[in-house]
Amino acid sequence: MAEITSITLPFILNVSVNCYLVRGTGGFILIDTGPSGKRGDIERRMEEAGCRTGDLRLIILTHGDFDHSGNAAHLRRKHGAKVAMHRDDAGMVEKGDMMWNRSKRNPLSRAAFRLMFRLGEPDRLEPDLFLDERSDLSGYLPGARVLGLPGHSLGSIAILTAEGELFCGDLLGNVGKPDIWSIIDDRAAAEASIERLRPMGIGTVYPGHGKPFPMGSLRSGR
Numbered sequence: 128m129a130e131i132t133s134i135t136l137p138f139i140l141n142v143s144v145n146c147y148l149v150r151g152t153g154g155f156i157l158i159d160t161g162p163s164g165k166r167g168d169i170e171r172r173m174e175e176a177g178c179r180t181g182d183l184r185l186i187i188l189t190h191g192d193f194d195h196s197g198n199a200a201h202l203r204r205k206h207g208a209k210v211a212m213h214r215d216d217a218g219m220v221e222k223g224d225m226m227w228n229r230s231k232r233n234p235l236s237r238a239a240f241r242l243m244f245r246l247g248e249p250d251r252l253e254p255d256l257f258l259d260e261r262s263d264l265s266g267y268l269p270g271a272r273v274l275g276l277p278g279h280s281l282g283s284i285a286i287l288t289a290e291g292e293l294f295c296g297d298l299l300g301n302v303g304k305p306d307i308w309s310i311i312d313d314r315a316a317a318e319a320s321i322e323r324l325r326p327m328g329i330g331t332v333y334p335g336h337g338k339p340f341p342m343g344s345l346r347s348g349r
């Protein structure tokens with residue numbers, strides 16, 4: 128099993144957001160970084176897990192949303208790490224616009240969404256690496272694969288470890304029960320992404336929001 132430290136940060140109301148610190152080759156990998164308002168919390172939790180300044184090698188963003196990307200620029204600077212994500216979500220973190228590359232909704236909610244949910248200027252960044260299913264993570268986490276799982280956003284990815292642990296971002300969540308996450312941009316794509324996961328021999332799913340759960344507990348035929 129990979130050595131995983133779950134870092135859960137309070138977010139909005141009763142919803143928290145998860146980051147996962149994984150011990151890899153020659154240092155740590157952080158999967159998602161939480162919202163910028165919880166910067167002190169994630170830094171403290173990383174230290175407690177033994178990840179001191181300079182020990183973080185790679186930051187993987189499962190997607191571009193600000194509650195996952197909010198500390199990526201800061202932690203990259205602090206540790207000299209690289210930031211990796213899918214190209215199809217890159218504009219979200221480059222421009223701070225969470226509607227970038229997402230489907231058009233009605234203009235009013237789109238404008239309101241843009242105002243409420245954004246990545247502040249100092250926290251925007253250009254990724255160092257773009258990940259897709261051909262990416263080779265063997266220098267960081269041997270045996271791990273990148274899965275392209277569009278639905279929550281076009282550039283949503285998951286990391287599947289050699290031991291069958293899945294870091295699924297916001298395709299799936301577990302607030303109340305394991306299920307497709309409540310905020311989905313393209314429902315049909317998300318359903319297809321979930322069906323693709325079923326035969327992959329996945330053990331534990333580590334979601335962006337809510338507690339880890341066994342893949343087998345995800346209801347089928349949803």
Ligand SMILES: [Zn+2]
Nearest residue numbers: 192194297335
């Ligand atoms: Zn999220």
